[in-house]
Amino acid sequence: MEREIDLKQISDGKFYLANDMVKAGCNDCAGCSLCCQGMGSSIILDPYDINSMEKGTGASFEELMQDKIELNVVDGIIQPNIKMQDKTVGNSAMNSRDDRENTRCAFLSEEGRCSIHSFRPGFCRMFPLGRIYEEGNFHYFLQVHECPYPGKTKVKIKKWLGLPELPKYENYVRQWHYFLKDMQKIVKETQSDAVIKNINMHLLQQFYIKPYGDDFFLEFEQRMKEERSVFMHGTGS
Numbered sequence: 674m675e676r677e678i679d680l681k682q683i684s685d686g687k688f689y690l691a692n693d694m695v696k697a698g699c700n701d702c703a704g705c706s707l708c709c710q711g712m713g714s715s716i717i718l719d720p721y722d723i724n725s726m727e728k729g730t731g732a733s734f735e736e737l738m739q740d741k742i743e744l745n746v747v748d749g750i751i752q753p754n755i756k757m758q759d760k761t762v763g764n765s766a767m768n769s770r771d772d773r774e775n776t777r778c779a780f781l782s783e784e785g786r787c788s789i790h791s792f793r794p795g796f797c798r799m800f801p802l803g804r805i806y807e808e809g810n811f812h813y814f815l816q817v818h819e820c821p822y823p824g825k826t827k828v829k830i831k832k833w834l835g836l837p838e839l840p841k842y843e844n845y846v847r848q849w850h851y852f853l854k855d856m857q858k859i860v861k862e863t864q865s866d867a868v869i870k871n872i873n874m875h876l877l878q879q880f881y882i883k884p885y886g887d888d889f890f891l892e893f894e895q896r897m898k899e900e901r902s903v904f905m906h907g908t909g910s
């Protein structure tokens with residue numbers, strides 16, 4: 674999601690790469706699940722997240738849609754996000770400001786632990802780190818006001834993310850981000866609501882609903898190439 678942010682106010686003012694150390698360690702979140710609650714629709718899921726979730730839980734996209742994820746329009750493009758549920762009755766809740774304080778991630782267990790920890794979304798892996806994109810690339814940055822754990826320890830970002838094939842993953846993240854930006858531009862310039870809807874349904878199908886085989890990155894790359902040739906005449910990465 675495009676956000677207008679003043680990095681000076683929310684970060685330590687530094688940019689990081691995967692091999693850098695950063696003060697983000699929070700003792701395995703012992704006893705805390707604050708950032709898994711009241712997050713509204715902000716935990717946006719990319720195709721890698723959905724693929725990992727499907728493989729990890731054994732549930733299809735449609736099954737996840739029943740109560741774990743939901744769809745929202747982000748800068749003109751429909752994308753899934755983690756669904757927050759009402760804390761008391763386990764129903765999904767509206768994302769108004771009042772409701773935000775009473776909601777929790779659909780994957781948060783009664784004990785306050787993430788039930789999909791080993792295949793949790795990229796957003797959750799990074800937290801409290803974020804990504805900032807510039808000139809076809811991105812850096813990590815540390816959000817200093819997001820996690821209240823005192824006495825944070827230094828961790829290597831690579832280890833913090835805990836992802837196999839990190840260079841491939843980071844390359845994929847870059848491609849997806851800039852593809853979305855290009856598609857947002859196309860949608861913005863499209864007058865017809867019906868055409869916008871068709872584009873969105875097509876992208877959802879191609880990148881999220883159609884299952885991936887064993888080599889996610891290779892298949893994603895192929896699908897990306899096809900979509901770029903359809904929408905952008907083969908331009909970009």
Ligand code: SF4
Nearest residue numbers: 699702705706708820
């Ligand atoms: S707020 Fe910090 S300590 Fe609490 S769950 Fe999130 S990352 Fe862990």
Ligand code: SF4
Nearest residue numbers: 709778780781787797
């Ligand atoms: S997926 Fe896991 S880490 Fe992410 S918000 Fe839900 S419970 Fe928390």
